[in-house]
Amino acid sequence: MTDYRSRTTQARGGKWAGIWLGGGVLVLACGSAPSSSSEAEAGAPEADARVPEPFLNADARAADAAGEPRDAAPSPDASPPRCAGLVTLPRDAEREIRSGERDRKFRVHVPTTYDPTRPTPVVLVLHAFGSSATEMAIYARFNEKSDTAGFIAVHPEGVLRSWNAGACCGEAARNDVSDVAFIRDVLSALARDTCVDERRVFATGMSNGGFLSHRLGCELSDRIAAIAPVAGVLGVPTCSPPRPVPVLQFHGTADTVVPFGGSSTLGFRGVLETIDLWKGVDGCSGPPRETLSTVDAKCETWSACRPGGEVALCTVRGGGHTWPGGLPIVGAYTTPNVDATDLAWEFMRSHPMP
Numbered sequence: 062m063t064d065y066r067s068r069t070t071q072a073r074g075g076k077w078a079g080i081w082l083g084g085g086v087l088v089l090a091c092g093s094a095p096s097s098s099s100e101a102e103a104g105a106p107e108a109d110a111r112v113p114e115p116f117l118n119a120d121a122r123a124a125d126a127a128g129e130p131r132d133a134a135p136s137p138d139a140s141p142p143r144c145a146g147l148v149t150l151p152r153d154a155e156r157e158i159r160s161g162e163r164d165r166k167f168r169v170h171v172p173t174t175y176d177p178t179r180p181t182p183v184v185l186v187l188h189a190f191g192s193s194a195t196e197m198a199i200y201a202r203f204n205e206k207s208d209t210a211g212f213i214a215v216h217p218e219g220v221l222r223s224w225n226a227g228a229c230c231g232e233a234a235r236n237d238v239s240d241v242a243f244i245r246d247v248l249s250a251l252a253r254d255t256c257v258d259e260r261r262v263f264a265t266g267m268s269n270g271g272f273l274s275h276r277l278g279c280e281l282s283d284r285i286a287a288i289a290p291v292a293g294v295l296g297v298p299t300c301s302p303p304r305p306v307p308v309l310q311f312h313g314t315a316d317t318v319v320p321f322g323g324s325s326t327l328g329f330r331g332v333l334e335t336i337d338l339w340k341g342v343d344g345c346s347g348p349p350r351e352t353l354s355t356v357d358a359k360c361e362t363w364s365a366c367r368p369g370g371e372v373a374l375c376t377v378r379g380g381g382h383t384w385p386g387g388l389p390i391v392g393a394y395t396t397p398n399v400d401a402t403d404l405a406w407e408f409m410r411s412h413p414m415p
Contacts, residue, residue: 144256147177153204160246161239167217167247168194169255170204174211182212182261182410183251185244185277185285187219187270189292190230194218201267201384206402210410213255217247219269226272228296228328240273241280248284263409265289267384268319272296275335278306279342287412289405292319292382294335296328305343305370307412310336311401313380315394321376336374343370355398358385369415373408375399 150171157166175181184207188197194216198204207214223231225238233240244264251257264285266274271293278288279295282302289309312332314321323331330338340346344367352373353360360375377385381393386400 142180143178144180145178147254147256149177150175150255156250158246158250160243163220163238165218165220165243165246166194167215168198169251170198170207170214170216171255172207172211172213174208175213175256177256180256180258182258183248183263184212184214184406184409185247185262185264185266186214186216187224187264187266187273188216188222189267190219190224190269191222192267193222197267197270200387201265201402202387203265203402206406210406212261212406212410213251213257215247215251217244224269224273226269226276226293226296227298228330229272229293230269241276244273244277245281245284259284260414261286261410262414263287263289265291265405265409266293268292268382271319275300275308278302278308278339282306286414287409289401289409291384291401291405292316294319294323294330294332295338296330300338300342302342304415305367306339307369307371307408308336308339308343309373309375309405309408310339311375311377311385311399311405313377313383313385313394313396315379316382317393318382332374332376336372339372340366343367343372345370345372349374353399353404355396357396358399360399360404369412371412375401375404 152171154169155166156169157164184203186197186201186203188194198216203214219233220238221232223233225233225240248262262284264274264277265288271290274288274290275293275295276297277285279297279300279302282304287307291311292313310332312321319329321332323329323334340363345363345365347365349361349363351359352362353375357379358375358377360373362371362373364371366372375385377396377399379394380396381390383390383393383395384401385396386402387395389395
């Protein structure tokens with residue numbers, strides 16, 4: 062896992078700019094960083110050096126043993142069929158499609174290693190309520206992760222900065238916008254001119270985007286292999302996918318926007334209730350294993366599940382409505398000791414479609 066001490070304090074030492082993001086202000090840093098290395102490291106707890114082994118597939122563990130970068134490890138099973146007749150894409154592009162009688166947009170970032178003949182994993186990254194695809198790309202850094210890990214990062218755009226995830230949020234929920242159908246249309250459009258590995262399409266998101274990630278796991282499990290929501294819970298009344306869906310949930314105990322214990326006023330389930338529902342869907346039993354522990358966070362994993370299923374919960378003690386390891390949010394604690402972007406990718410890439 063990346064050491065965040067220097068990057069976090071560089072942000073604290075620079076000039077600040079803010080973007081409102083799903084219940085808080087996302088702080089972007091610019092300007093010079095502290096010149097003193099001792100100042101850069103002061104007050105930041107030591108981060109773990111590596112992602113815990115239970116989140117890794119066999120190839121990633123083999124890369125560890127050989128002292129090689131994990132992202133260089135090959136796919137966990139045989140190479141999928143190759144594509145033909147496709148052309149090299151621009152590194153970054155905005156696409157527009159017609160979905161549900163609306164013109165909808167999504168942004169696509171292809172990695173530097175993209176080969177139009179080689180099926181490539183896809184990660185859908187869903188923004189928070191009040192945010193946008195562009196802001197989410199800055200906040201969670203999945204475009205940068207795409208370049209090192211070799212997947213295609215897709216940032217869809219919600220209707221008036223919102224998603225219909227059931228219990229949440231905004232214009233999309235009020236007007237019952239079919240965002241599940243939109244994501245299906247995004248994937249179909251992407252597959253027409255991009256060499257997509259259909260067994261390795263994943264979804265993650267922040268807040269309202271986290272809610273939608275859960276809904277996609279329930280209602281689009283024929284296209285989405287695994288999900289990794291952040292600061293969002295299951296917002297639909299029922300969830301009955303035809304197969305176990307691997308889930309990695311991140312949540313702060315001091316989240317005041319999507320409370321850890323839930324909210325009857327907002328109609329939000331609690332995090333533990335959400336995890337229990339997914340354990341039921343995946344047929345998980347028995348106690349969890351602790352798979353990561355830092356000074357302010359703990360991850361637990363339930364692996365005794367039906368074939369293909371696994372449920373994990375990473376809890377940040379005192380964490381606010383934030384992306385762990387991401388850019389700071391004013392008035393809410395963001396841990397520098399857990400990188401949700403790295404952990405989400407390691408978890409998802411270890412759980413391709415059966």
